[in-house]
Amino acid sequence: MTHNNDHVVIIGGGGTAIATMYDLCLRGFKVTLIEKGELTSGTTGRHHGQLHCGARYAMGDKNIAKECMTESALLRKIAPNAIEYNMGMFVALNDDDMQYKDNFIQCCLDADIPAREIPISLAFEYEKELNRNIKAAVMVPDGTIDPWRLAISFAAGALKTGNAEIKTYHEVIAINKNASNIESVTVINHISHKKETILGDIFINAGGPWAGKIAELAGIDLPVSPSPGTMLAAKKRISNMVVSRLHEAGDGDIVVPQRQLTIIGSTQWLSDNPDINRVPQEDIDFLNKSAIDIFPCFKNLEYHTAWAAARPLYGKHSTSEGVRNLSRDYIAVDHEKHDGVDNMISIVGGKATTLRAMGEVVSDMLCKKVGLDIKGRTSEIILPNYREYYRGGRNGQTD
Ligand SMILES: Cc1cc2nc3c(=O)[nH]c(=O)nc-3n(C[C@H](O)[C@H](O)[C@H](O)COP(=O)(O)OP(=O)(O)OC[C@H]3O[C@@H](n4cnc5c(N)ncnc54)[C@H](O)[C@@H]3O)c2cc1C
Known part of the structure; x- marks a missing residue:
């Protein structure tokens, strides 16, 4: 099923854009996704x-x-090839952390998250390298995502519908309007260095931390704060599960085992520019110390790498503290209502964990806008293996 008259152009090739493409393709829309680099090359x-x-x-x-x-x-069900469901443990290291514990467990239960305290002896059985001074441990159903495989599984699913066209290394450099209607985007092909015009009926801005800059091309003021953070990876896996500090969410308090690496993160600072080309040494030192607090053996590990990426937070603030307090939620904005641009929607914020939901919300908004009542199906279908992306998405299993 294709709605021939509804060609959707999605700007961006991160998880949000890819999940949106997949959802719309399943609903029968013809979709062109435009990404300035490789898929997932942003945050x-x-x-x-x-x-x-x-x-x-x-x-x-x-x-x-x-x-x-x-x-x-849901992701554990539909994207098993991209998820390691290894659980999570929150550990209290001092009396302040202990003050936080009971309320934390209650708030988790109130949000239907099955958190439970376990004996410290059991925590050491699960995680042999844990700091021996921990005072309490709480288990929760966290896990590890392979960020690239997860997004690419969605891309494989989109290709498999036959409705998707993916243009990587194409950067949108202009959004061309006729009065209040966007007619096309101008892109530069970073391989051939040639310009091209791509026509569309509806345009979705899923540019993550670049979404504000993309909106500017259409004359729209979209408040987005790129909020970078650093991560540090060491060359050995020292935990079985995701281990977090049991305190108010802050910096350097999550250790994620990723294949044979251990990654500690993150930090947060303020920037106008989502293109991050520096990793502050003070962040690396801070993360190293934070990891050692939880896993003392971290001090003996060789570094693999340190890197930074920008969170796409919705809202504006001029101070780091202000940005830290911006919501981690996402928002879909219909620019017809807010900015007088008829056929553009932006989707900003959220997390990699919520990519499917973000794709569904923006697709629902688009369907409503064009007067179509088509339900999303992304929660029902097992995604093809990410490898199918390279085979044109034609050989994987679906429904
Ligand atoms: C330090 C840090 C740690 C995080 N950890 C986690 C975590 O553990 N778990 C979790 O669930 N979430 C985590 N997140 C959040 C998560 O990474 C992001 O919310 C998510 O990846 C954003 O995806 P996106 O598709 O919206 O943006 P992006 O992935 O940034 O995609 C936007 C894309 O748009 C492209 N683009 C920009 N401008 C143009 C243009 N003009 N033309 C064409 N293409 C363009 C960019 O190249 C980019 O690929 C973390 C974020 C940060 C910063």
């Missing part, structure tokens, strides 16, 4: 890799926590 290919069950957000925002619980369970 999606550089995040920490935690499959959030929502425990980290339970005390701050129950709705985000609940959604993470639902979405992480």
Whole structure:
């Protein structure tokens, strides 16, 4: 089924754009996705890799926590090739952490997250390298995502519908309007260095931390704060599961085992520019110390690498503290209502864990806008293996 008159152009090739493409293709839309680099070359290919069950957000925002619980369970079902469901443990290291424990467990339970305290002896059995001074341990259903494989499984699913066209190494450099209607985008092909015009009926801005800059091309002021953070990877896997500090969500308090690496993250600073080309040495030193607090053996490990990526936070703030307090939720904005541009929607914020839900929300908004009642099906279908992406998505299993 294709709605021939509804050609959707999606700008961006991160998890949000790819999941949106997949959802719309399943609903029968013809979709062209335009990405200036390789798929996932923005924040999606550089995040920490935690499959959030929502425990980290339970005390701050129950709705985000609940959604993470639902979405992480769904991703485990539909994208088994990209998820290691290894569980999560929150550990208390001092008396302040202990003060936080009971309320934390209650807030998790209120958000339908099955958190439970376990005896410290059992925590050491599960995680042999843990700091011997921990005072309490709480288990939650976190896991590890392979960021690239997850997004690429969605891309394989989209290609398999026959409705998707993916243009990588194409950067949108202009958005061409006729009065209030966008007619096309101008792209530069970074391989051939040639310009091209791509026509469309509806345009979706899924540019992550670049979404504000993309909106500017259409004359729209979209408040987005690129909020970079650093991660540090060491060359040995020292935990079985995701281990977090049992305190208010902050910097350097999550250790994620990713294949044979251990990744500690992250930090947060303020920037106008999502193209991050520096990793502050003070961040590396801080992360190293934070990892040692949880796993003393971290000090003996060889570094693999350190890198940074920008969170696409919705909202504007001029101070680091202000940006830190911006919501981790996502928002879909219909620019017809807000900015007088008829046929453009932006989707900003969220997490890699919520990519499917974000794709569904923006696709629902698009369907409503064009007067079509077509339900999303992405929660029902097992995604093809990410490898199918390279075979044109034609050989994997679906429904
Ligand atoms: C330090 C850090 C740690 C994180 N850890 C986790 C975690 O453990 N778990 C979790 O669930 N989430 C995590 N996140 C959040 C998660 O990574 C992001 O929310 C998510 O990856 C954003 O995806 P996106 O597709 O919206 O943006 P992006 O992946 O950035 O995609 C936007 C794309 O748009 C492209 N683009 C930009 N401008 C143009 C243009 N003009 N033309 C064409 N293409 C363009 C970019 O190249 C980019 O690929 C973390 C984020 C950060 C920063």
